[in-house]
Amino acid sequence: MSFLSRERTIAAPGYSRWLIPPAALCVHLCIGQAYAFSVFNLPMSKLLGISQSTPDDWKLTELGWIFSIAIFCLGASAAVLGRWVEEGGPRRAMFTSALCWAGGFFVSAIGVYLHNLWIVYLGYGVIGGIGLGLGYISPVSTLIRWFPDRPGMATGMAIMGFGGGAFIASPLSVWLMSQFSTPTHIGVAETFIVMGIVYLCFMMVGAAIVRLPPPDWAPEGYVRPAQSTRLVTTENVFVYEALRTPQFWLIWWILCLNVTAGIGVLGQASAMSQEMFKGQITAVAASGLVGLFSLFNMGGRFFWSSTSDYIGRKNTYFIFFALGAVLYAIVPYTGSIHSVALFVVCYAVIFSMYGGGFATVPAYLRDMFGTRYVGAIHGMLLTAWSMAGIFGPVLVNYIREYNITHGVAAAQAYNITMYVMAGLLVIGFICNALIKAVDARHYIKTPERDTASQAAVAGE
Amino acid sequence: MASDRERMATSNGLKLILAWGFVGIPLVWGVAQTLVNAIKAFH
Numbered sequence: 001m002s003f004l005s006r007e008r009t010i011a012a013p014g015y016s017r018w019l020i021p022p023a024a025l026c027v028h029l030c031i032g033q034a035y036a037f038s039v040f041n042l043p044m045s046k047l048l049g050i051s052q053s054t055p056d057d058w059k060l061t062e063l064g065w066i067f068s069i070a071i072f073c074l075g076a077s078a079a080v081l082g083r084w085v086e087e088g089g090p091r092r093a094m095f096t097s098a099l100c101w102a103g104g105f106f107v108s109a110i111g112v113y114l115h116n117l118w119i120v121y122l123g124y125g126v127i128g129g130i131g132l133g134l135g136y137i138s139p140v141s142t143l144i145r146w147f148p149d150r151p152g153m154a155t156g157m158a159i160m161g162f163g164g165g166a167f168i169a170s171p172l173s174v175w176l177m178s179q180f181s182t183p184t185h186i187g188v189a190e191t192f193i194v195m196g197i198v199y200l201c202f203m204m205v206g207a208a209i210v211r212l213p214p215p216d217w218a219p220e221g222y223v224r225p226a227q228s229t230r231l232v233t234t235e236n237v238f239v240y241e242a243l244r245t246p247q248f249w250l251i252w253w254i255l256c257l258n259v260t261a262g263i264g265v266l267g268q269a270s271a272m273s274q275e276m277f278k279g280q281i282t283a284v285a286a287s288g289l290v291g292l293f294s295l296f297n298m299g300g301r302f303f304w305s306s307t308s309d310y311i312g313r314k315n316t317y318f319i320f321f322a323l324g325a326v327l328y329a330i331v332p333y334t335g336s337i338h339s340v341a342l343f344v345v346c347y348a349v350i351f352s353m354y355g356g357g358f359a360t361v362p363a364y365l366r367d368m369f370g371t372r373y374v375g376a377i378h379g380m381l382l383t384a385w386s387m388a389g390i391f392g393p394v395l396v397n398y399i400r401e402y403n404i405t406h407g408v409a410a411a412q413a414y415n416i417t418m419y420v421m422a423g424l425l426v427i428g429f430i431c432n433a434l435i436k437a438v439d440a441r442h443y444i445k446t447p448e449r450d451t452a453s454q455a456a457v458a459g460e
Numbered sequence: 461m462a463s464d465r466e467r468m469a470t471s472n473g474l475k476l477i478l479a480w481g482f483v484g485i486p487l488v489w490g491v492a493q494t495l496v497n498a499i500k501a502f503h
Contacts, residue, residue, distance in 0.1 A: 014465075016472040022479035029483060161483070167490030209479060288498040295494060 004207075006089030011211035017146040017219065019209055024139030024158035026206025027094055030199040031101060031135040032165015034074075035294075037067050037124070039173045043186045047115060050186060058117055066125050068389070073129025075386030078137050082379025083239050085134060086372075090142040090210045097135035098203030104128025105196030112189040135203070136162065136382070140362045141375030145213050148371075149222045152313070152363040156305025159359040163298035169195075231314055231435070235443035236370030242377045247368045247438050250431045254317055255361050256384035256391070257428035261324065261421040262354030264392030268400075268414070269293055269347065275410045276335040277343070289344065296348040297355040304356025305363065313364040314435060320353045321429035328422035332415040358385075368438055395420065 002008055041063045048057045085093040107123030139158050147154035176194055180187020218224055225234055242248045265272065270286040281289070308316040327346045334343040361381065366374045396417050403413040 014468045014472070016476060018476055019472075019479050022483045025483040025487070029487060161487070164487050164490060167494045168486050169490075171490065171493045205482065209475075288500065291494045291498040295491065295498075298491075 004089070004092040004095055006087070006092070006212065009089045009091045009210065009212045010214055011217075013214075015211055017213070020139070020143055020146045020211065021154065021157045023094075023206045023210040024143055025161040026209075027097060027135045027139060027203050028158050028161030029165045029168060030203050031097070031132050032162040033169035033195070033199070034067065034070055034128075034132060035163070035166035036169040036173065037070075039170050040188060040191075043177060043188050044112070047112065047186055047188065050184065062117060066120055069121055069125030070129040070132060071389045072386050073126055074132040074136060075383045077130040077133030078379035078382040079133075080379075081130075081134060082137060082376030083373070085138050085379065086141060086239070086376040089212060090138050091207050093134050093138035094203060094207035094210060097131045097138060098200055098207060100127050100131030101135060101203065102131075102196040102200035104131055105192045105199065109189040109192035109196070112192065133379070133382070137375050137379045139206075139210065140378050141371065141373075142210060142212060144362065144366050144371050144374055147219070148224065149219055150306070150309050151366050152308040152360055153302070153306040155362040156302045156359040159305070159362075160298055160301040160355075162358075163294070163301050163355055166294065167298070231312065231437060232367045233370055233438060233443075235440075236372035237368075237377075237438060237442050238444055239373040239376040239380070241442050241444075242369050242373070243380065245368075245438050245442050247435055248377070248381070250435050251361065251364060251368070252381055252384045253431045254428050255357060255381060256388045257424045257431070258317075258320055258324075258354065258357035259385055259388035260392040260395065261328065261424050261428075262351065262357070262392070263388055264396040264417070264421060265347075266293075266297075266351070266354070267393055268396050272414050273343065276414065277338065277340055278411060280338065280340055289347075292344070293347055293351045297351040300352025300355035301359035303352065305359035308360045308363060313360060313367055314432060316356070316360050317364070317432045318429065320357055321425045321432060324350060324353050325422040325425040325429070328418045328425065331418045332412075335411060335415075368435075370443075372444070 041060055044063055045053050045058055045060050048054050053059075104123045104125075104127040107127055108120045109123075111117065111119030111121075111123055140155055143154040143158055144151045173191060173195065176191040177187050180190035225232070227234060237245070270283075270290050273281045273286045273289055274283060304316060304320075327350050331343065331346050334340075334346060362374065362378050365377050365381065369377050399417045399420060400413050403416060404410065
């Protein structure tokens, strides 16, 4: 379809670049629903029993796999399809992402209706997960091209939307389920269908308004640097060539370690706060705290990525790792002095930096590898997220279990976890310190060489 | 020429309001809901 082609996406003269962030947000606010999927877990575990689970109902452990499969497919599809996204243009990628994401909800609705969990795994997990991956990376390089003067801020806006999507999806899902539920039926399937339709329309608006800037376009008053500076290149690296540079793998570990530390405690924040401050933080207050931390997670995506435009990407990650390590090490102390306020402040900053790590990394890649294949390279990098999604929770749960079985009190059981997380951030700090400019031999030298490398890859 | 530019600026302004409203209103609503729930939880 020519409407979707890259050529048809080139903006006419006078097109405002400030229309691109809303286009990106149309996609990211929808796919950010993934963070709120847990609101369906409990209702889906009682689809047959209605008021309580029966032996034939799905177990919570089985339902937990839906989110895990989706996040795995996000990383895998972003890595495999990154080059297709980059070369096909943002509209085709957003359109496909919308079809996959909404299709995932429709297929899942069938799975819920037939009470077949494998269909839900296929729907939300695999098909929806592919939509997640395509949607996540599709606007990134477009935003970087439109905002060469503020790439961190631009990508931060989109990735902030991913964090914010859960704030919309969570109350919306609960409200829809309440509308469709009766005393003899839980309205999960109907909710999935309505959400699929809403997300399809919303994402299509994004696909319709997204544009690529004309070649050699630059914002008014912006002078493109003629030469690379120490850590910001004006050259480009081909997508698969980036994998051969130490910089890619160092950034891979930077993202993986930052996310591992954050994701590990994200899922435990509620239980951890209640166990560390028994009698001070109730279960209801803990859920409020988690909501508050999620706001910092979202706000940090915009704040830190925008800050990185002024202080540099490397310095921003130095702050994440140095300040993060100190804050993780302080958390056990907050428990010992029973200071809820200090605990909340530490966690709020930690979660802002967790979100900031996601949002700043596309601009870091652009600085290292240039703008041409940044979306595809970003896609490859997201495998670090998939990996961290497994490492983080496993690490936290395993250390906690080990402590409890060895007689450590529940309130102190998280202390070692916090020190391990601080240690991970120290390793991240070292990886960041090792980052230098990419060696010139990796740059695309001429259009001929670019074509040759692509042909070689295609022939493999 | 000047009127063309003016027309384009007006049209861009309208598009910007619509586009940012389209994504901004749901986002602000979601954030407000979260804040209200967080405040409720603390009380």
